[in-house]
Every structure is written in structure tokens, then in C-alpha cells.
Amino acid sequence: MNQAAPAPKENMGNPIPRVDAGLKVTGQAGYPADLAVANVAYGVLATSNIAKGRISALRLDKARAMPGVLDIVSVGDMDGVDKPKFGNTGASSIGPLHDRTIFHDGQIIALVVAETFEAAEEGAMQISADYTQETPSASFDSAGAEMEPAAGKSPLFKEDVNAGDFEAAYSTAAVKIDQTYSTPTQHHNPIELFSTTAMWQGDKLTIYEPSQNVTGWKIELARQLNIDPVNVRIVSPYIGGAFGSKGPMTARTAIVAVAARRVRRPVRCVVSRMQAFNTQTYRAETRHRIRIGAGKDGRITAFAHEGWEVTSRPDPYVVGGTSATGRMYDYGSVLTRVSLVHADRNTPGYMRSPPETPYVYALENAMDEMAVALGMDPVQFRRINEPQKEPIGGKPFSSRSLINCYDQAAEAFGWSTRDPAVGSMRDGDWLVGMGCATAIYPTAAAPCAARVRLTADGQVRVQCGSHEIGTGVRTVAAQMAAERLGVDIDKVAVEMGDSALPPAPVSGGSISTASVCSAVLKACEAVREKLFVAAAGNDGPLAGSGNAKLDMTNEKVVTETGKSAKLADVFKAMQIGAIEEYAEFAPNGSSPEALKKLYAGQAEFHGGDQDKDSVKYAFGAEFVEVRINSYTREIRVPRMVGAFAAGRIMNTRTARSQLMGGMIWGIGQALHEATEIDQRHARYVNRDLQDYLVPVNADIKAVDVILVPEVDHEVNPAGVKGLGELGNVGTAAAVASAVYHATGRRIRDLPIRIDDLIT
Amino acid sequence: MRINGQVYNLGLDNRTSLLDALRDHVGLTGTKKGCDHGQCGACTVLIDGKRVLSCLSFAVMNEGREVTTVEGLASADDSLHPMQQAFIDNDAFQCGYCTPGQIMSAIGCISEGHAGSEDDIREYMSGNLCRCAAYPNIVAAILQARDEMRRA
Ligand code: FES
Numbered sequence: 001m002n003q004a005a006p007a008p009k010e011n012m013g014n015p016i017p018r019v020d021a022g023l024k025v026t027g028q029a030g031y032p033a034d035l036a037v038a039n040v041a042y043g044v045l046a047t048s049n050i051a052k053g054r055i056s057a058l059r060l061d062k063a064r065a066m067p068g069v070l071d072i073v074s075v076g077d078m079d080g081v082d083k084p085k086f087g088n089t090g091a092s093s094i095g096p097l098h099d100r101t102i103f104h105d106g107q108i109i110a111l112v113v114a115e116t117f118e119a120a121e122e123g124a125m126q127i128s129a130d131y132t133q134e135t136p137s138a139s140f141d142s143a144g145a146e147m148e149p150a151a152g153k154s155p156l157f158k159e160d161v162n163a164g165d166f167e168a169a170y171s172t173a174a175v176k177i178d179q180t181y182s183t184p185t186q187h188h189n190p191i192e193l194f195s196t197t198a199m200w201q202g203d204k205l206t207i208y209e210p211s212q213n214v215t216g217w218k219i220e221l222a223r224q225l226n227i228d229p230v231n232v233r234i235v236s237p238y239i240g241g242a243f244g245s246k247g248p249m250t251a252r253t254a255i256v257a258v259a260a261r262r263v264r265r266p267v268r269c270v271v272s273r274m275q276a277f278n279t280q281t282y283r284a285e286t287r288h289r290i291r292i293g294a295g296k297d298g299r300i301t302a303f304a305h306e307g308w309e310v311t312s313r314p315d316p317y318v319v320g321g322t323s324a325t326g327r328m329y330d331y332g333s334v335l336t337r338v339s340l341v342h343a344d345r346n347t348p349g350y351m352r353s354p355p356e357t358p359y360v361y362a363l364e365n366a367m368d369e370m371a372v373a374l375g376m377d378p379v380q381f382r383r384i385n386e387p388q389k390e391p392i393g394g395k396p397f398s399s400r401s402l403i404n405c406y407d408q409a410a411e412a413f414g415w416s417t418r419d420p421a422v423g424s425m426r427d428g429d430w431l432v433g434m435g436c437a438t439a440i441y442p443t444a445a446a447p448c449a450a451r452v453r454l455t456a457d458g459q460v461r462v463q464c465g466s467h468e469i470g471t472g473v474r475t476v477a478a479q480m481a482a483e484r485l486g487v488d489i490d491k492v493a494v495e496m497g498d499s500a501l502p503p504a505p506v507s508g509g510s511i512s513t514a515s516v517c518s519a520v521l522k523a524c525e526a527v528r529e530k531l532f533v534a535a536a537g538n539d540g541p542l543a544g545s546g547n548a549k550l551d552m553t554n555e556k557v558v559t560e561t562g563k564s565a566k567l568a569d570v571f572k573a574m575q576i577g578a579i580e581e582y583a584e585f586a587p588n589g590s591s592p593e594a595l596k597k598l599y600a601g602q603a604e605f606h607g608g609d610q611d612k613d614s615v616k617y618a619f620g621a622e623f624v625e626v627r628i629n630s631y632t633r634e635i636r637v638p639r640m641v642g643a644f645a646a647g648r649i650m651n652t653r654t655a656r657s658q659l660m661g662g663m664i665w666g667i668g669q670a671l672h673e674a675t676e677i678d679q680r681h682a683r684y685v686n687r688d689l690q691d692y693l694v695p696v697n698a699d700i701k702a703v704d705v706i707l708v709p710e711v712d713h714e715v716n717p718a719g720v721k722g723l724g725e726l727g728n729v730g731t732a733a734a735v736a737s738a739v740y741h742a743t744g745r746r747i748r749d750l751p752i753r754i755d756d757l758i759t
Numbered sequence: 760m761r762i763n764g765q766v767y768n769l770g771l772d773n774r775t776s777l778l779d780a781l782r783d784h785v786g787l788t789g790t791k792k793g794c795d796h797g798q799c800g801a802c803t804v805l806i807d808g809k810r811v812l813s814c815l816s817f818a819v820m821n822e823g824r825e826v827t828t829v830e831g832l833a834s835a836d837d838s839l840h841p842m843q844q845a846f847i848d849n850d851a852f853q854c855g856y857c858t859p860g861q862i863m864s865a866i867g868c869i870s871e872g873h874a875g876s877e878d879d880i881r882e883y884m885s886g887n888l889c890r891c892a893a894y895p896n897i898v899a900a901i902l903q904a905r906d907e908m909r910r911a
């Protein structure tokens with residue numbers, strides 16, 4: 001065993017290596033743009049270079065004349081195609097080729113299709129346009145940006161909260177803070193480029209595209225193209241990182257499908273890194289005002305969190321993270337308000353812990369400030385405000401191991417060695433700072449279907465239209481099936497990433513492991529049931545074992561008393577070669593239409609703050625040490641420790657990797673990532689991987705992940721809480737806290753850069 | 760051009776990058792495109808044993824050279840290269856997209872003599888971005904493979 005494979009503790013599964021690891025290290029895993037397509041033509045996008053206005057003339061002649069150019073799809077060529085819809089499956093309502101309006105910089109104005117990639121690229125460069133320009137609004141403070149309350153604008157954000165009398169409690173609080181915080185624009189930048197490959201066979205359309213939602217896309221694409229969804233298939237066997245960016249379908253998919261229909265051959269469009277910044281979604285910049293009031297004893301009596309978020313002109317994209325921050329601690333009173341600011345930008349979208357990353361950053365930075373104001377240890381401050389029930393609706397937590405996480409992480413980190421005095425810790429030229437923060441992520445699940453087949457030779461096939469974005473969902477689904485059906489994991493084959501498979505929800509909101517494993521579990525139970533009835537039946541090999549409890553292990557059906565029958569013999573008695581079961585899982589509290597919606601590509605989420613009986617969250621505590629060079633102010637993070645509790649851990653290896661990756665994302669959010677915007681032109685400036693900074697190997701040293709055992713039977717049948725988005729929540733605040741401890745500088749606007757620390 | 764020991768005679772547009780030649784013309788899609796601008800390392804291959812970003816090299820510039828891609832690492836009996844095995848053992852990836860580039864770069868890093876310490880590895884592997892952020896596991900994998908390759 002090595003560090004990558006932590007020994008399982010209570011309620012944790014084995015650190016089995018990823019079932020697709022061999023394919024990934026040999027280059028055999030087929031990402032959508034890798035899949036071979038005969039006679040493929042290449043598509044390259046041309047995009048606008050203004051952010052607001054109208055196209056008055058589009059000049060295509062030069063491009064058309066380029067050798068190898070086959071066709072150009074541009075404004076006016078979308079006849080018979082419906083505009084995209086903004087929502088769960090659609091990234092934006094902007095249909096770039098449906099009319100001449102330009103809503104944002106880098107909007108698609110044409111797709112050039114050519115015999116070769118080189119010819120298509122050269123063709124796209126020859127396209128030019130004349131515009132009637134208007135002055136765009138770039139962001140919060142731009143003239144012309146429109147603000148409105150977020151509540152009710154999105155089904156995901158219904159209302160603001162006013163619980164208890166905040167104003168009264170705040171005005172009389174002995175200790176208080178009133179501060180503002182901000183987070184910048186960020187782009188997911190998965191290393192895989194975005195791409196669409198479209199091919200028609202008669203009226204049947206197949207799309208190869210990295211997707212976190214193949215079923216949703218099938219339905220939405222069919223709607224746009226006005227064709228029957230049974231004729232659409234989305235294939236996405238491996239996804240090269242997603243982080244939310246491949247959740248909603250963009251306008252490009254239908255455009256490439258139209259192009260393929262026109263040129264009567266398959267078309268592959270791989271979007272350049274630069275164009276992806278404007279044609280995909282991103283995390284929009286946010287602002288926060290937080291007021292906290294507490295008694296001298298440290299008990300919080302008043303908490304107010306106001307948030308502002310940027311979105312596009314037409315679409316009300318909102319993250320509204322006050323749902324989590326408002327339930328984090330035992331506040332005496334809670335007031336929250338979220339506002340949207342519409343600007344001339346492409347529509348933002350989900351990015352790893354969409355609400356929590358910015359909102360919990362602001363809350364936790366404020367908590368650290370409060371602890372300082374109270375002269376209290378920040379861990380102790382959180383301990384004092386640990387709630388029995390969530391403070392808004394008074395519901396219990398289905399489980400909450402936050403203090404346990406703090407204890408374990410603090411111990412491993414050596415928190416007790418920290419001298420609380422600011423600037424007091426030093427190592428040669430380096431100022432040393434230590435900080436901490438809480439991580440929280442709502443635990444949800446959604447309806448999901450799966451098909452499981454067991455054959456007499458012990459081979460298992462699991463089919464589920466979920467998505468392997470790097471989380472290890474294929475592996476944990478295989479583990480679940482292997483465990484329930486008593487076979488070795490090598491005998492389990494898992495098929496995913498295809499809308500022709502049983503539908504699964506969008507792989508977002510950290511719901512996949514819970515939803516997929518619950519469906520696989522249900523299908524396995526049905527297989528077991530059939531086998532058990534046959535095995536214990538009159539003609540079965542275990543006839544006469546009565547009502548004894550049966551189980552499956554080592555390719556055998558076994559009784560409690562130690563009798564057993566080989567799988568092959570049970571199948572023989574049944575006179576069949578295989579059992580195949582199709583199961584549909586719906587979480588507790590699902591609406592009667594929940595399963596129908598699953599087939600219609602809409603995931604009905606349950607959990608988080610939505611359930612009647614309890615609220616469901618996973619928690620963690622993160623500790624960070626920073627070192628700041630006393631001359632250059634260079635900031636390094638030599639070590640970090642995170643302890644997380646997330647119900648049943650299916651596989652300690654994949655769980656650790658996800659949490660570790662999340663914590664490193666948190667470093668990126670704290671110190672590196674920001675999409676810079678030219679305010680005059682509403683244009684992203686650093687649209688590549690050279691200038692959009694992400695953590696590189698040399699930025700990261702020791703990252704210690706502690707998996708804290710937790711049992712929660714309430715969340716879902718698998719007992720699993722999602723953890724793919726937990727690790728990067730809170731990290732940035734822990735870094736800000738450590739920077740303050742080292743320097744006395746309280747940085748409230750991310751990212752924290754050298755120039756913030758130079759006197 | 761020799762690719763993974765096999766001779767290919769290709770007639771290519773002189774604008775075609777080595778990366779696109781491998782992927783679109785030879786059918787070796789193990790080598791990945793993450794930026795096409797020399798900024799991510801996903802396209803790293805070995806040319807005459809040295810690591811090169813294949814997106815920054817025109818295919819025609821490599822006439823007569825020996826190119827090794829991730830598909831060419833496993834031995835004839837299909838057993839994995841120690842670096843591939845080390846990546847599996849240390850869970851040095853999640854989505855796996857940067858992985859072929861990481862593995863090729865890691866092999867180059869060792870043969871250049873830049874894998875002496877963990878700090879060296881971190882520094883000399885920093886041209887290979889991993890957005891899933893498997894970095895500590897990548898360093899562990901390289902240490903494991905380095906020692907095995909030395910013994911071999
Ligand atoms: S694709 Fe060559 S460095 Fe990114």
C-alpha cells in the first residue's frame with residue numbers, strides 16, 4: 001500500500017485501482033475527439049470580436065474560396081432549428097446563428113467546414129464581419145449593467161432568508177464585523193478541449209462529445225433539431241475533466257449537427273482553448289457583504305450574507321450560496337439576500353461547487369476575522385457555534401461530523417504549535433502563517449437507472465448512462481456490483497457515457513456516486529433475489545435451507561450456516577445462462593414524476609436543504625500553512641491537511657484523489673486563478689493556459705487527506721455523500737487566514753497575489 | 760518518420776503539426792491536444808529520446824526521426840512500462856487526459872537526470888498541467904518508476 005491507497009476505516013471500501021487505469025496509461029481510453037470516424041470533415045469556429053451590437057455584414061467569400069473549404073454555416077442557416085434554451089441542460093438561451101445580435105465577445109458567428117483541420121482553420125481566419133457596435137457592460141460597475149433580485153429567477157434559488165431579528169441582534173451585539181469580499185471570474189479549463197463530432201445515418205444522429213449529461217443532451221438536441229429523441233445518440237465514453245463545464249450543452253452541438261447534415265458527412269469540431277473561454281460556461285465574479293455579530297463569549301447572534309453575481313444579459317444564472325452559508329453555524333438570526341447583475345457576457349455556468357466556492361470563501365474569511373475580533377482561536381470559535389439544528393428551518397442534520405474533522409485535522413496539522421500572534425512565526429527569510437476553514441457541500445441524489453447482468457460463469461456487466469469524468473464512478477459502480485454479487489472486480493465490466501444506456505442524472509452536484517451506486521445496488525438486489533429463490537427452491541442446490549439468510553461470495557450463494565452452492569449450479573437449476581435486471585432508483589421524497597423526468601433528461605435532486613425531515617451535508621476542515629518571503633512576498637503553500645466526513649466511502653483511493661484534487665483547486669482559487677476582463681470591451685484577456693494561471697506541480701507540496709468515518713443511513717440507500725466538490729470549498733479562506741496570520745494583511749479579494757502583500 | 764519503431768510514409772500538408780499527424784493521419788490518439796500552443800504538455804512525445812511538445816513541431820520537421828508515443832511504451836508482450844504501472848499504483852490521474860503527456864514527460868525527465876529529488880521532479884514536470892491536480896501522486900509515481908528503471 002502507498003499513500004494513494006489509504007487503508008479503509010469503518011464504513012469505507014477498498015482502495016481498488018481504477019478499473020479503467022490500464023486504458024488510461026496506455027492511451028487506449030477513447031475520449032470523444034479520439035474516436036475514429038471515417039470520411040470526417042473538420043469544423044473550426046469563427047467568433048465575434050465585439051461584445052455588443054449587431055452584425056451588419058458577414059464576409060464569407062474569401063473563406064469559401066480557400067482550397068479545401070466545403071461549407072460555411074453562419075447566421076441565417078439555422079432554419080428549422082429551434083433556439084437553445086437556458087436551464088439545466090442548456091448553457092444559454094443565446095442562439096448565435098439564429099439572429100444577428102451579438103450578446104458577448106467571442107460569440108460564434110460561423111462554422112467553417114473543410115477537408116482538413118488546417119484548411120478549416122485558415123478558412124475561419126478569413127471570415128470578417130462589420131458590426132453596428134454598442135458600448136458593452138463588462139461587469140458589476142459598468143454603466144448599463146442591470147441589477148435585480150435573484151430570488152425566484154431560477155428554480156434553483158427560490159427565496160432569500162430572514163430568520164429571527166437580524167437587525168436587532170446585530171445592533172446590540174458586543175463584537176461585530178461588517179466586511180466585503182469578492183471572487184474573480186474563473187474558467188474551468190479542463191485539459192481536454194471541448195469538441196463535437198456529428199454524424200448522420202439517414203435520420204439518425206450520433207454525437208461524440210464530452211458530456212456530463214448524455215440523456216439530457218439527447219432530449220435537448222432533439223428538441224432544437226426538431227427530431228425524435230430516439231434518433232439522437234450522445235456518446236461520451238471518457239471525459240477529460242469536466243468540473244461542470246460539460247454539464248450544460250452549448251449552442252455548438254446543434255450547429256455542428258446542422259453542418260454535418262449539409263455536407264453529408266461527419267464533421268468534427270475541436271474548439272480552440274481560446275474560443276472555449278467565450279463559447280463555454282465559466283464561474284462568474286461575485287461580491288459579498290457579510291455582517292456578523294456575537295457576544296463576548298463568541299456565540300454568534302446575528303449573521304447576514306448578501307451576495308452579488310454577474311450573469312449574461314438574457315439568462316438569469318444564479319448560484320445563491322447563501323443556502324449553505326446560512327446553515328453553517330448556530331447563528332441566532334439569519335438574513336440573506338442575493339442579487340444578479342446582467343452584463344454583456346456569455347452566460348456563466350456550474351463550476352466545481354458553484355455556490356459554495358465563492359460564498360463559503362466569504363463566510364469563512366469573515367469567520368476568521370470574527371475570531372480575531374473576539375481574540376479567540378478560530379477552531380474554538382467554530383466549536384462554540386456548532387449547531388444542533390440548522391438555524392433557518394430548525395431541521396436536524398442527517399449527520400454532521402464537522403468537529404470530528406476539526407479535531408483530526410488539527411491534530412495531524414499540529415495546530416497546537418501555532419503561535420496565534422500575527423507575524424510571530426518565521427523560518428529564516430520566510431514568514432510562516434497557519435490558517436483553517438470549514439468545507440461544506442450539500443449531499444444530494446437523483447433518480448437513476450441501471451441494468452446489471454450476471455452470467456453463469458460469474459461475469460457481470462453493469463450498464464448505466466452516467467459519466468466517467470475522472471471521479472472513478474466506473475470503478476465504484478464495479479465495486480458495488482462485485483461486492484453484492486460476490487465476484488472478483490476483474491469480472492465486472494461497466495458501460496457508461498452513452499445515451500443508449502439506462503439513463504442517469506447529470507454528473508453534477510456530487511450526486512453520481514450516490515445515485516449510480518443506489519441504482520446498481522437495487523439491480524443487484526433483484527439479481528440476488530432471483531438467484532436466492534432458485535437456490536433455496538425445491539430443485540435448487542440449497543433446497544431445504546428454509547428461510548436461512550443467503551448471501552453471495554466467491555461466485556457462490558452461501559447460507560448463514562456455511563452451506564454453499566456454486567453460481568454455475570444455481571444457474572443450471574434455473575436452466576438459464578444469465579440473469580439481467582433493470583432497476584430504477586428514486587431518492588426518498590421524489591415526486592411521482594421523478595422517474596419520468598429522468599427519461600426526459602431532467603434530474604430531480606433530493607437532499608441538501610430540500611428534504612422535509614433533515615438537511616444533508618458533507619463537511620470537512622482544512623488547515624493550511626503558507627510561507628511568505630519577507631523580501632519578495634512570494635507566497636508558497638508547503639503543506640495542507642484536510643479531514644473530511646462523507647458517509648460511506650466507496651473507495652478510499654478515488655475518494656482521497658478527488659479530495660486532494662479539490663484542495664489543490666482551492667490553492668488555485670486562493671493564489672492563481674482569475675480571468676482578467678478588459679472593462680472597455682467586455683473581453684477576456686488571458687484566454688489561454690499560459691496566462692490563465694492554474695496550479696502546476698511545483699506549486700504543490702504535501703497534501704494530507706484524512707477520511708473521517710461517518711455512517712449516515714438517511715442520505716440514500718448506498719449511504720454515500722458526494723465528495724467531488726467538497727475539497728475545494730473553504731481552502732481559499734484557509735489560505736487567506738494563514739496569510740493574515742503571517743503578515744497581518746487581511747486580503748478579502750481573491751486571488752491573493754504578491755502585489756497585495758507588498759507594502 | 761519512424762513512430763514507435765514502425766516506418767510511416769506520410770504525405771502531409773506542411774502546416775500539419777506532429778500532434779495532428781499522429782492523431783488524425785496515423786490514428787494514434789493516445790497523444791492528446793490540450794491547448795495546441797505549447798502550454799499544457801498533454802501532447803508530449805519523445806523524439807529521438809527527448810521530450811518534445813508535438814503541437815509545436817510541424818510533422819515535416821521530423822522527417823527521418825524516431826517518435827515514441829504512449830502507445831509505444833508497453834513491451835511486445837503487452838506488459839506495461841514501469842512508468843505506466845507506477846501511474847496506476849499511485850493513482851497519478853483522475854480523468855486521465857493529461858496522463859499520456861505526463862508519462863512521456865516523466866520518462867524524459869528521468870533520462871535527462873532531472874528526477875534526483877522530489878523538488879526536481881516538481882520543477883521539471885511543471886510543464887505538464889493536470890487540472891484534476893494529481894500532482895502529489897504523479898511525483899510519487901515518478902519516484903517509484905525511477906527506482907525501478909534504475910534497477911532494470
Ligand atoms: S497541446 Fe501541446 S502543449 Fe498543450
Ligand code: FES
Pocket residue numbers: 191240241470851852853854855856857858888889890891892893
Ligand atoms: S488527470 Fe485529469 S488532467 Fe490530469
